[in-house]
Amino acid sequence: MKLDSVKAAFGICDSGNDMSRRFRDTTQPFCNLVDAVAMAAPDVPxxxxxxxLTKQVKAVKTFSFGTSLIGIGMQPILYEHISAPESSLPLMVALYSAVGIFTFVTPFLIHFVTKKxxxxxxxxxxxxxxxxxxxxxxxxxxxxxxxxxxxxxxxxxxxxxxxxxxxxxxxxxxxxxxxxxxxxxxxGYDKPVDYQLSTPKEQNKDNTKS
Structure with a gap:
């Protein structure tokens, strides 16, 4: 019963192509309206x-600067450990290098990738x-x-x-x-394609100059 009422509302009959044609004719104005609204641009800015990726880029840059601030804050602690006589120099140099990379190198690297x-x-x-x-x-x-x-x-x-x-x-x-x-x-896809092909006269001029 519900199906019959839907058919009656759209004027659809059960005769094959006629049903498709009537359904298309009935819904076409609505489809055109949807397309017009979707493509129409306002006259204001x-x-x-x-x-x-805007949110991701901002999150990565913010996180990078956060780690840089943490690394800068760790500099006095690392310097104190390096100055201690019992500290292992190779280990402290490796640790200092790792912290320095995350503190100074990473922000510049991320900026190089995301600045464009x-x-x-x-x-x-x-x-x-x-x-x-x-x-x-x-x-x-x-x-x-x-x-x-x-x-x-x-x-x-x-x-x-x-x-x-x-x-x-x-x-x-x-x-x-x-x-x-x-x-x-x-x-520039709306502009005519310039294949940059030279004419015979231009080719003769080039040959004469050469």
Whole structure:
């Protein structure tokens, strides 16, 4: 009985293709509305990119600085043990080296890996300006304001580099764009392809010069 009422509500009959056609015709406006809402962008400044690893990057940097502070606090204790005559010098040197690595080397290494990671990007339709955020050496965000003409895509991307903004290498994940059309613009996929093929006249000029 419930199935019959559902069929009646959607105007579905049991005649094969006719049932599919009527169901599609009935639900198509709703599907179009869902697609329009999903793809429509507001006319006010809004977020177009949200880095999936933002929380993890901040947590790692915060933990690294926490261990560095602990290591700095341990320096007087280690120095006292090294100064003791009965202490084993090789053991203390190894311990001091390990603490020094976690205290000073690890934060710089983590910063080298994460400094290019984009945490979020805002877009202002009125000015057509973007504002990307990335973490500084300390877990504090820096803002980079730019326009499309400030973006360059290197022919051979470096390590952890997707594109460059004002000669600043940045790392973005295509799947983290809330509005994929901006990623298409960033990468220049909306522009005609230039195969950089020379014409016969240009080839003759090159041969003449050589």
């Amino acid at each position: 809004h977020q177009i990119y949200k880095g999936m 990671y984009v945490t979020d990007i805002m877009f202002d339709p009125a000015t057509e300006q973007y504002q990307a955020s990335a973490y500084k050496f300390f877990p504090i965000k820096r803002k980079i304001t730019f326009k499309l003409e400030d973006i360059t895509v290197p022919d051979v991307p470096g390590a952890f580099t997707t594109l460059c903004v004002k000669n600043i290498p940045l790392l973005c994940s295509p799947s983290d764009f809330l509005y994929p059309k901006h990623y298409i613009k960033f990468m």
